[in-house]
Amino acid sequence: MDKEITDYSLKRPSAELVGYLTYLTPQRIQIFGRTELGLFEQLSSDLRYENLAKVMVQEVPCLIITRGLPIPQEFVRLAEDRGIPLLASDRSTTQLYYLLIRFLANRLAPSTLVHGVLVDVFGIGVLITGDSGIGKSETALELIRGGHLLVADDAVEVQRVDEENLHGRAPQSIKHLLEVRGLGILDVTKLFGAGAVRDEKEIHLLVELEEWKEGKYYDRLGLDPPQTLTILGIPIPKVTIPVRPGRQLASIIEVAVMQNRLRSKRM
Template sequence: MLDSLQSLLEQTGPRLQLRWLNGEPEQGSPLRRPERARSRESLIGSLNCIHPNCLQVIGRAEQRYLQALGRTAFEETLEQLFAEQPAAILFADGLEPHPAFFAFAAEHDTPLLGSSLGDEELINHLRYFLTHALAERQTLHGVFIEVLGMGVLLIGDPAVGKSELALDLITRGHRLIADDAPRFARIAPETIEGTCPETLRDFLEVRGLGILNIRAMFGEGAVQRSKTLNLIIDLQPLDQQQIAGLDRLTGSLSATDVLGVAIPTITMPVAPGRNLAILVEAAVRHQILRIRGYDAGVDFIDRQARAIRLDRPDPPGPGSRP
């Protein structure tokens, strides 16, 4: 879990050559304060006093700018920089901070970090790492599986057949990501990524069979570590009257809010004799066509409208010949 600068250095320090410049704080230094957790503050970026970053990076260009300032302007800039209470100030390219940085850092209790990597390389690595590590997360009950390259979450009441359906899909060449408690993180404005808790990875519980190790049974190609959530299929045991009430043109397509992102959702009736694995594959193929801009229901309606127009041509106008 990434919740402090100390854990950040433990996980990325050796690879990114990060080190403490003014000593490691005795207590954990939070990466983002609770009041800023949902703010628009950028996680990391080059020195910016107008829109401060959580981690302010100073490279050679920023150092030259600071050195060119007069004494008063330099001190005012540092005062503004530290007043925003960044989680840390990071010096790239092996730069040594001006002595004034150490004085301000001690006054504001701000850690200073250093790295021999260039500022652009450092920002790119840490932005990717922090975006994933600090993303909003939510755990949903269901089976998360990759079908035809799309991440599909199977949900429904207990004992409705989610695990049995997932097992059927796995035998048809699709891949398990997580059973029971997949974890989802919003890694981009419209992107939700699903993963599996470490303790549950590779396992699938099937009633009557117990816990199955899908990797051991079907091989490496039957499991996947993570996938973008593209579609939710809600398995519901509907009676004939409820099934008859479904829209026969558009089906039961709706949307489910997951971490602020609307995920397409299909309610799939569960009834004896229905081959759910084939239906899930068909639902995924249908959703792929929707993403590409094609909707079979709309196409069918347009085709019927054209047929009606051809069968019943417009009457001749007032001045037309008989």
């Protein structure tokens, strides 16, 4: 099976089985349930193979028969001739549709890798970014000690799950690990328990840490319009926090989260 699935949508080709091919979408997984097989069985023996051959073209990534229904020989023959994986499921068509859509939408969603740390602060997903050595992991450690949750450190896999939402997770190789200079790589679950981590979190706020620059303007009154940064086509609220000795970054981020939550409620 070397077929590639590139579209998370599914197709139930009822109209196509009776010759209406205007909206044939062969790049999608084709689902055949009782309705489709019922239509197929009503066709004459001559039309069965002819019409099915127009649906089961080589571009079809796979075809699934639901409800454990018997598979007609025409399906088997065309699948073998054209190299189309022919699968069967005992699930109902509706159940299978729901499960496949969720699975494929997640696996095929646009994604990117962001250098930063993702933490869950008061239930809000905060993506902390900044230059290497600025203190992202150390800040995350302080947040974890304060009862917040680590999602990913150093590298965050960001995925666009729909038109409005981004989710982040850690690559499997560094899941639940936190690198702190001077201490090395820490296993957060062993130090703070399984309740100190989570596998995935929606990203609500981006916090950029940068070195304090004398003479640079920083918002001191909270009157500047909110900043955003666009990731995978979705704008994320952004806060820039200048870093200098003595600043309690974890506390500042907690307040930034609360402030962002208040702004969201007003909108």
